[in-house]
Amino acid sequence: MIRVADSSWSAGQSKSEQTFTDLFAPLVEPGYRLACALLHDAAAAEDVVQEASLIAWRKVGRLEDRSRLRAWFLGIVANECRNARKRRWTTAVGHGLPAGLSVASSEEHVLQGADLRNALRQLPHQDRLVVILYFYLDMPLTEVAAVAGGSVGAVRARLYRAVRRLRPELAIEEAIG
C-alpha cells in the first residue's frame, strides 16, 4: 500500500498517515457509476476510474479541504470521461425511437432505456453531468455544484434545461423537486 508523502492535511490529521485505500477506496464505486453513466461503456469506465485515481492520488496533497474529497474526485472522473470521449474516434449509432412511434412489445422497457440513454448522450457534457449527478448518484444540488463547478443556481438552471430536453412533457418542479 502506498502513502501520501507530504504533510498538510486538514484538522491536524497528517496526510502521511493516509493510504490510497483509506482515502479513495470508498470513492471508486461512485466514480465507476458516474463513468458508466457518462460513457455507457463499462470497460472504458473502468479505465477512466483507474486513470482518475492515479491523478487524484498524485494531486491529493494540493487539496486543502478534506470534506471536498468526494466532489473533487468525481470532478476528476468527469473530466477524464470527457477526455475519453474526445479520444474515441468511433461513435455509437443511436437507436432511439422516432417521435410519435409507440412501442407495444414486451421489450418496451429495454427500448425506453436505450432511448433515454441515447437522449442523455445527446446532451452537452456539463448538462449530462449534472443530470447524472443529481438523478443517478442522488447527490444534493450543493454537491452537484461542487463537482460540476459553478453555483447552485447555475446547476439548477442546467437541470431545468436538460430535463426540458429529456422529457418536454414533464413538469419541471416534479422532476427537480
Added chain:
Amino acid sequence: MSLRADIHAAIDEVTPPAPMLASRVDGFVVARDRVRPRPRRGSWARPARGLVGAVAAVMVVVLFAGLVLSGRVWRDWTGSVARPVPINHIPLRALEARPLNLPAIDSGAACPTGPLLNTPTASGLGPLTYGDGNGPVFAEGTGSRYVTSWGTYILTSYVIKPPYMDWVLIRARDLRTNQVEVFAHNPLLDYYPAMPSGDKVGSDYVLDHTVQLYTELAIQPQNMYRAPGNWWPLAVTLQAFPKGSSGCIGFQVDGPDFTELFVVSY
C-alpha cells in the same frame, strides 16, 4: 415511473457490477505511482524555449540519421546471428536447468488449486490479501483479463517476502493440456523488474501495444518496486495461456535454494 427511476433503470442496464475494481485500482496506483510526472518549468525557462526547440530539432534529425546508419551497420555486422534472449545470466541458467516437477492431471479431473496463503503485508491490496504459493514468492492476480485471438492475458503481481533477494525463475504449464503459459512485459509500465526470459514464442497485440511472448519470467528482487513502509517488493507482469488451454495452470518457482509449486485456476 419518475424521471429519476427511469434514469436509474436506463443506466443500470449498462453498469455491470465491478466488485474487484477497488482492489484493481489500488494495485494500478501502487504500480504506477513510481513513475512520477515531471515538475513544471518555471517562467525563467520561457525565453529559452525557441532556441532550445531549434537545438532539439537539430539533435532529433542527427539522432535519427545516426540510428538509421548504426542500425544498418549493426545489421551488417551481426549478419544472421539470432536475436539474443533478454537475460543471459549464469544464475538463471542454473535455475533453467532444473527439471519441471509439475503434475499432469486428466482432462476431466478437478484443478488442484493452491496453496493460497495470507500475505497481509504484501502489496497492500487490503488487510487480508491472499497470495498463491508457499513463499518466498507469491502471485496475486489483479483480476484484469485481456482476451486476444491468441489467448487470455492476466495482469499479475508478484511479491517477494523479505529478506529474500536472489534471482527467481518462474515457469508455468497447463496441467491438463501441458500447454506452456507465456510471459510478457506489462506495456503500461516503463520499468521491468520482472523480465520475460527463455524462448521467445511470438508476439501479440495487447493493451494497444505489441508485446513479445516468452516461456519464462525472471525476477531480480533488488530491482523490484518497494512502496514506502514495510510492503514487500512488487513486480507486475502479463502472463497468458493460449486458446485451448483449460486455465488450470501450474507454476514452478525456482530460486537458488528453493523450489515452490502452486496451481491457479483462471
